[in-house]
Amino acid sequence: MKIAVTGKGGVGKTVISALLTKYFSKLGDTLAVDADPDSNLADVLGVEVEKTVSDVVDELYMKKYEIEDKDRWFEAKINEVIHEDEFDLIVMGKKEREGCYCYINSLLKKIMQKVVDYYDYVVVDCEAGIEILSRKTIDFVDAILVVVNKSKLSRDTAERIKKLVKELGIQAKVVVVGNKGAKGDFVIPFSEKIEECLELGKPLELFDDVRKSIEDLVEGLKS
Ligand SMILES: Nc1ncnc2c1ncn2[C@@H]1O[C@H](COP(=O)(O)OP(=O)(O)OP(=O)(O)O)[C@@H](O)[C@H]1O
Numbered sequence: 448m449k450i451a452v453t454g455k456g457g458v459g460k461t462v463i464s465a466l467l468t469k470y471f472s473k474l475g476d477t478l479a480v481d482a483d484p485d486s487n488l489a490d491v492l493g494v495e496v497e498k499t500v501s502d503v504v505d506e507l508y509m510k511k512y513e514i515e516d517k518d519r520w521f522e523a524k525i526n527e528v529i530h531e532d533e534f535d536l537i538v539m540g541k542k543e544r545e546g547c548y549c550y551i552n553s554l555l556k557k558i559m560q561k562v563v564d565y566y567d568y569v570v571v572d573c574e575a576g577i578e579i580l581s582r583k584t585i586d587f588v589d590a591i592l593v594v595v596n597k598s599k600l601s602r603d604t605a606e607r608i609k610k611l612v613k614e615l616g617i618q619a620k621v622v623v624v625g626n627k628g629a630k631g632d633f634v635i636p637f638s639e640k641i642e643e644c645l646e647l648g649k650p651l652e653l654f655d656d657v658r659k660s661i662e663d664l665v666e667g668l669k670s
């Protein structure tokens with residue numbers, strides 16, 4: 448099962464991605480991807496990542512006149528950015544740099560397509576908004592979660608994402624996940640334990656007060 452977690456800024460994408468990652472890691476080979484340049488999934492999962500995809504791309508830029516086949520060079524490097532833990536984690540990292548980002552993005556997309564098939568479960572924590580969908584970086588997913596909270600703005604973003612998925616012809620199941628008790632196809636309750644962890648900067652666990660909702664969500668995605 449390969450899942451992208453999307454939605455407006457601040458609605459709980461990273462929290463839900465982390466909970467899903469913890470849940471899946473007990474079931475099979477799991478890859479978490481932090482595709483948000485302002486990344487914090489690693490922190491929320493309690494993992495220290497040495498190298499991001501963006502670091503490797505920087506390296507590529509510095510050595511670009513020495514490297515003949517850039518695609519092959521990049522492929523050989525990709526293992527360096529897969530952090531291995533009870534689950535694997537890839538952090539895309541920042542995207543600000545000179546030159547055309549389209550090339551880098553197309554490389555990233557190729558890498559993702561290469562590695563995702565090795566995993567039973569993939570969870571992609573996306574950047575807020577719709578850019579990642581319009582760039583088609585996450586074409587491989589079979590489910591797109593659109594996280595909303597109680598604000599109308601988050602529901603408006605959800606509508607835009609749904610429309611875009613249709614327009615782009617992406618063949619993934621789209622479900623709305625109401626976080627902190629908001630309305631949706633699935634609902635994740637507000638969790639004091641999650642709030643406390645994030646306040647203290649402690650890694651998240653699949654706490655009892657959210658476990659059932661994550662199980663229901665995953666079951667729902669299967670049907
Ligand atoms: N189910 C929940 N229960 C309690 N607190 C939550 C829950 N979900 C999210 N939060 C709180 O909401 C805040 C925002 O969540 P999160 O960082 O996951 O949002 P995001 O959508 O990833 O934001 P961004 O767009 O900035 O990446 C977190 O700091 C966390 O404290």
Ligand SMILES: [Mg+2]
Binds near residue numbers: 460461462483572
């Ligand atoms: Mg986030």
